[in-house]
Amino acid sequence: MDESEQGKVRNPILDTAIGDIEDLRDKIQQGTDKFFQFGLYITLYADSVKDLDDQQAKIKGLLDAQLIYTKPATFRMKEGFLSTLPLNNDVLNDHIPLNTEPISSVFPFVSYDLTRDSGILFGVNTHNNSLILFDRFTLPNYNTVVFGQSGGGKSYTVKLEILRNLMLDTEVFIIDPENEYKYLAETVGGSIVNISIASDSHINPFDLPTPQEDESFKDVFRTHVLDMSGLFRLMLGQMSPEEESLLDEAIIQTYAIKDITMETTVMPTEVPLLSDFKNVLDGLRGAESLVNRIKKYTDGTFSGFLNHPTNVALDKKLVVFSIRDMEEELKPIAMYLVLNYIWAKVRSQKRRRILAVDEAWWLLKYEAGGAFLFNIAKRARKYFLGLTTISQDVADFLGSQYGKAIVTNSSLQLLLKQSPASIDLVQQTFNLTDSEKFYLLESPVGQGLFFAGTNHVGIRVVASYTEDQIITSDPRQIMEIEKAKQELAQAAKS
Numbered sequence: 289m290d291e292s293e294q295g296k297v298r299n300p301i302l303d304t305a306i307g308d309i310e311d312l313r314d315k316i317q318q319g320t321d322k323f324f325q326f327g328l329y330i331t332l333y334a335d336s337v338k339d340l341d342d343q344q345a346k347i348k349g350l351l352d353a354q355l356i357y358t359k360p361a362t363f364r365m366k367e368g369f370l371s372t373l374p375l376n377n378d379v380l381n382d383h384i385p386l387n388t389e390p391i392s393s394v395f396p397f398v399s400y401d402l403t404r405d406s407g408i409l410f411g412v413n414t415h416n417n418s419l420i421l422f423d424r425f426t427l428p429n430y431n432t433v434v435f436g437q438s439g440g441g442k443s444y445t446v447k448l449e450i451l452r453n454l455m456l457d458t459e460v461f462i463i464d465p466e467n468e469y470k471y472l473a474e475t476v477g478g479s480i481v482n483i484s485i486a487s488d489s490h491i492n493p494f495d496l497p498t499p500q501e502d503e504s505f506k507d508v509f510r511t512h513v514l515d516m517s518g519l520f521r522l523m524l525g526q527m528s529p530e531e532e533s534l535l536d537e538a539i540i541q542t543y544a545i546k547d548i549t550m551e552t553t554v555m556p557t558e559v560p561l562l563s564d565f566k567n568v569l570d571g572l573r574g575a576e577s578l579v580n581r582i583k584k585y586t587d588g589t590f591s592g593f594l595n596h597p598t599n600v601a602l603d604k605k606l607v608v609f610s611i612r613d614m615e616e617e618l619k620p621i622a623m624y625l626v627l628n629y630i631w632a633k634v635r636s637q638k639r640r641r642i643l644a645v646d647e648a649w650w651l652l653k654y655e656a657g658g659a660f661l662f663n664i665a666k667r668a669r670k671y672f673l674g675l676t677t678i679s680q681d682v683a684d685f686l687g688s689q690y691g692k693a694i695v696t697n698s699s700l701q702l703l704l705k706q707s708p709a710s711i712d713l714v715q716q717t718f719n720l721t722d723s724e725k726f727y728l729l730e731s732p733v734g735q736g737l738f739f740a741g742t743n744h745v746g747i748r749v750v751a752s753y754t755e756d757q758i759i760t761s762d763p764r765q766i767m768e769i770e771k772a773k774q775e776l777a778q779a780a781k782s
Contacts, residue, residue, distance in 0.1 A: 312387055325383040326391055329361075331372040402740055408452040410738060414746035420738060425640060427699035427741065430674030431665050435714065436704030438680050441734035443468045445702065445749050446644055446678055447759035450606070451476070459641040460606045461630045463623055465650065467612040468761055471769075475758050478606030483622050484613040485589075490596035491625055493519055494542070494559045497632035506550045508635070513539050515628055518656040522621050524581045534575045541568045562586050562595040590618065594625070602633050620650050620657050627651075631664055634671050641673045648677040649684040649691075658690030665697045682710040686717055701739035702747070705731040 315321035330347065334340035344360070351358050361368035364380060371380040402413065407423030424430050436442045447469065450460050454476055462469050473480050481489045493516060499508045516539050521527065527535065542565045543549065548556050566586045569575045586595050609630075611622045623645070630643060643664070651657030661677070668675045677685075677694055685691040695701065695717065706714050706728045715725045718739070727746065728736060738747035751759065760766060 316387075322388050324386055324388075324391055326386040326394075327371075327378065327380065327383045328394065329368055329372050329380060329382075331369055402738070402743060402745060408449065408456070409750075410449065411734075411747040411749040414735065414748050420745070420747055422700070422740060424674050424700055425672070429665075429669045429697060429699050430642075430672075431668060431694070431698040432674065432676045432700040432702065433695050433698045434676065434678045434702045434704070435682050435685070435706070436680060436702075436736065437707045437710075439733065440680075440705035440731075440736075441749060442678050442680065442704060443646065443761050444734060444751075444759055445704070446646070446676060447472050447761075448749065448751050448755060449676075450642065450644065451755060451759060453642060454605055457640065458605075459602075459639060460644065461602070461641070462606070462608045462644045463626055463646060464608050464610045465612060465619065465623075465647045467610050468646070469608045470610065471766070472759055473606050473608045476606055477604065478608060479601075479604040480608045480610060481600050482613065483609055483611050483626060485592045485615065485618075487592075487613070489600050490598060491594075491600060491629045492559065492561060492596065492598045493594060493625055493628065494561065494565075495598050495629065495632060496548070496556065496559060498555060498636035500635070500638070505552055505555070509543075509548070509550060509552070512632070515631075515660065518660045519621070519624050519628060521656040522624055522654055523585060524578060527578075530574060531578055534569070534572055534578065538565060538569045538572060538575070538578075561597070593618065593622075598629070600629075602630070620654055623651050624657055624660060627660065627664065634668075634673050638672045641671075642676060643668075643673060644676040644678065646678045647680070648694075649679045649681040652685055652688040652691045658688050662690040662693050662697075665694045682706070682714055686713055692717070699741055701744075702736060703728055703739075704736035705729075705733070 312321065316323060332340055332343045332347065334343055348358055361380060361382075367379045367381075371378050402420045402422060403418055404421050404423060404426070407421050407426070410420040410422055412418070413420055424432060434442050434446060450462070451472065454460060460478075462473075464470075470480055472478070483489060483491070496512055497508055499505050513536065517532075517536060520535055520539075524535075540549075542560045545564060545568070546556060546558055546560050548559070562582075563586045566579060566582050569579050569582060584590050585593065609626045611619055611626070614622045627643075627645070634641060634643070645651070645661070648661065651661050664673075665675050665677075675694075675698075677698070679685040686695070701718070703714060703718065708729065711725055711729055714720065714728065718737075720728070720737075724737060734749040736747060737744055757765075757769060760769075
């Protein structure tokens with residue numbers, strides 16, 4: 289007979305306990321939960337008795353704060369020590385009964401072995417000290433996202449992966465907002481393309497991709513016109529539906545003046561320029577506002593940027609596009625332009641390639657930029673391309689619908705040290721435990737969490753001395769390297 293039947297006041301604590309026990313009984317009977325005899329033993333090491341007492345007090349304080357009762361193994365120290373040796377022999381034999389859910393909190397990380405027979409070394413598994421050897425091109429898609437606060441080791445890690453992939457005959461393209469990849473390109477014999485208003489390097493946005501054997505020129509042309517529309521939306525800003533219709537018409541007419549239409553069967557040798565596009569717009573009724581806005585790119589301040597034939601080539605294993613000297617307001621346009629150019633080349637010939645976009649949040653701030661980057665992420669696998677997106681501004685990246693979609697379409701994900709301002713968003717997006725959350729807050733440089741498909745482990749990025757000299761982003765190391773190069777050059781002259 290329960291207390292209510294006896295006329296007593298119900299005890300809510302007892303009622304809750306009975307409900308929990310009945311729920312646990314049902315789960316065990318149904319096979320959805322298990323019961324264990326559990327003991328947690330901690331052996332402390334120190335150089336002196338005082339240090340040992342201090343450590344014990346700290347550990348006890350931490351556990352007490354979590355409402356975890358502890359007691360020393362008084363008069364049973366030998367049994368306790370033997371039980372914590374890796375011999376699978378519990379001689380202390382001090383247990384409490386626990387079911388699966390509470391016992392799982394003792395294992396904040398599930399240690400997976402991410403060692404494969406082929407690929408490159410990404411780092412060391414911090415859970416079991418095994419090597420993380422992986423080939424991104426064996427996964428369902430070849431894309432990677434890298435998140436971390438400034439100084440957390442993002443660029444260092446990406447440069448290390450690029451350096452090692454170059455040895456596997458992989459072509460690499462990099463969009464570099466801060467000129468961080470220059471020394472890497474110089475060292476491996478790559479090329480550096482500076483994109484700015486005053487630069488002599490130019491990319492014509494009207495360049496067309498070469499159709500592959502399974503593609504028609506009509507399909508390639510239609511897709512390219514859509515990509516061009518995205519670029520002009522970035523350049524011209526907000527447009528009415530009527531203006532968007534005029535924009536599409538003007539793009540098609542601009543190609544038509546060079547005899548390029550949907551019915552073209554032979555790859556054209558000459559393509560129009562931005563000034564041709566402005567002239568076409570000028571002849572369309574209702575396009576006056578668009579003409580006024582496009583003029584600064586053809587005749588005004590920014591005319592040295594877009595209105596020239598292409599004179600850059602992707603003929604090296606590593607090509608870095610530096611946009612450091614580009615004006616802030618033009619950086620998203622420059623990134624889109626370079627992406628469009630690389631994407632056209634990628635679609636023209638399939639081979640193993642990586643495209644790294646540093647500080648990708650620049651593009652994701654804009655609807656057209658985010659849509660274009662996501663489109664590449666979604667279609668990259670078809671052309672044997674792996675897209676690597678890197679960002680320190682996690683809020684802007686994940687705040688975009690396209691940013692979240694890019695994460696979903698990336699089989700490899702690397703989280704390095706995170707800031708307190710963004711950690712909750714990261715935890716929610718990647719479904720991290722509290723232990724993993726605090727791990728990312730306290731991680732040293734080059735250390736974090738590595739996700740590969742459904743598995744993830746702690747990672748410590750490691751490089752050889754020679755690799756470190758090539759890829760370092762530390763200003764002090766870079767100054768020392770430059771000084772050594774100058775001294776070597778002077779010694780060679782003398």
